[in-house]
Amino acid sequence: MNKAETMKFVEETVIQKIEMPSFKAGDTITVHYKIKEGNKERIQTFQGVVLQRAGKGLNTTFTVRKISGNIGVERIFPCTSPFINKIDVNKRGVVRRARIYYLRGLQGKKARIKEERI
Amino acid sequence: MSGLIGKKIGMTSIYDANGRNIPCTVIEAGPCYVTQVRLNEKDGYEAIQLAFDEKKDKHTTKAERGHFAKSGITPKRVVAEFSRFEQDHQKGFGDVLKVDIFTEGEYIDVVGISKGKGFQGVVKRHHFAGVGEASHGQHNRLRAPGSVGASSWPSRVMKGMRMAGRMGGDKVKVINLQVLKIILEKNLILVKGAVPGHNGSYVKIERWK
Numbered sequence: 001m002n003k004a005e006t007m008k009f010v011e012e013t014v015i016q017k018i019e020m021p022s023f024k025a026g027d028t029i030t031v032h033y034k035i036k037e038g039n040k041e042r043i044q045t046f047q048g049v050v051l052q053r054a055g056k057g058l059n060t061t062f063t064v065r066k067i068s069g070n071i072g073v074e075r076i077f078p079c080t081s082p083f084i085n086k087i088d089v090n091k092r093g094v095v096r097r098a099r100i101y102y103l104r105g106l107q108g109k110k111a112r113i114k115e116e117r118i
Numbered sequence: 119m120s121g122l123i124g125k126k127i128g129m130t131s132i133y134d135a136n137g138r139n140i141p142c143t144v145i146e147a148g149p150c151y152v153t154q155v156r157l158n159e160k161d162g163y164e165a166i167q168l169a170f171d172e173k174k175d176k177h178t179t180k181a182e183r184g185h186f187a188k189s190g191i192t193p194k195r196v197v198a199e200f201s202r203f204e205q206d207h208q209k210g211f212g213d214v215l216k217v218d219i220f221t222e223g224e225y226i227d228v229v230g231i232s233k234g235k236g237f238q239g240v241v242k243r244h245h246f247a248g249v250g251e252a253s254h255g256q257h258n259r260l261r262a263p264g265s266v267g268a269s270s271w272p273s274r275v276m277k278g279m280r281m282a283g284r285m286g287g288d289k290v291k292v293i294n295l296q297v298l299k300i301i302l303e304k305n306l307i308l309v310k311g312a313v314p315g316h317n318g319s320y321v322k323i324e325r326w327k
Contacts (some may be wrong), residue, residue, distance in 0.1 A: 001304070003317060007128050010144050010306060014132050014299055058130060082137045 011058050015080055023062075025050050025100050026093030026113050031064060031077060032086040043085050046075055049113065052099040065103065067111075072104065092116035120204040120219050121324040122147040123170035123196050124307070126230065128317045132298065132308070142298050143313045145228075147323055148305050150215045151191045156199065165201040168215065169194035171320070196320050204327065217300050217307050220325060227293045230314035230321035235286035239263075244280040290314040 001009070023029055030047040048066030051074065055061050060079040065072060077084060093113035103111055124147030131141045154167035169186065171194055178186075178193040186193050189212040220226060240246040240263040248261045263282070267275045292313060299308040313321055 003127050006146065006304070006306065007130065007144060009304065010127075010301070010308070011130055013301065014308065015130075078139070080133070081139075082133050 020087055021089050023089050025052050025098050026095035027089055028091035030088040034083045034085055119202050119324055119326050121200045122150050123168055123198050124321050124323050126313055126315055126317055126319050126321055142308045142310050145307050146305055147307050148216045152211055152213045153189045165199045166203050167199045169197045171195040217305055218302055220297050222297055222300055224297055225294045227291055227324045228313045228321050229291045232286050232288050232290045232314040233316050238285040239282045243285045
């Protein structure tokens, strides 16, 4: 077994994979994630547009952007994070690139993304 | 002490019980074969010699071939001695040591050869601060070492003055690394934190008690 195969084996055995729906940049998703306050654990949601999916293997992350009270808020989630409870895909967007950073410069009606029609 | 010879495979990260992401290094350790037992009466010190990692017969000198044949094993790439081996793991000639000599959660030391950095200046090599300001008349001396000594006395530079030079490629021991996980069937050990050397380099894993 070479080094790359060994690493793959380790990552598959040691790390628990989380079931995730497939989504890409431009989609609107809701991330339900666990929050610890003292000893209590509760679930919070973060709904927004996926800006990008980055990294590979275990280090895959995705960035979600939402507008909260006229201020853009971005959150980066690791795909393997044990704090992620559930991910819902609300809307499939049609975008031409894998990383839609241009959305950061847009506001209001301009910041809309065309919805995919199935 | 008890220990093994291993090969650094690479780094990854795992989540602990609290959900924290912990960086860890994967080391393929053992199976190590005892190729020689050093005894006080005969050699003047106590140690056992371990061998690790297969190599082909054609890459082995005749002398090595004979040495490995004595303990009844195929030629191995690395041979290292471990002094003051623990009694529980004290093995005889030709015996095999595997990762199960370690337990999850305990602390170990890892010895390796650090990555070579080439000829480096004092800022990188000795953590000199350099010159803080780039403006106010400052010119092209930002990473210079400054003065290396006094004047008419001693009229020379003291021995051991830290200067630019070759960096890396040294034997480095990292102590107290936690064993996060052991995968016996693949001879793998996951160690918290980083380990000296590049991926594929050989390391000595030691546990002192």
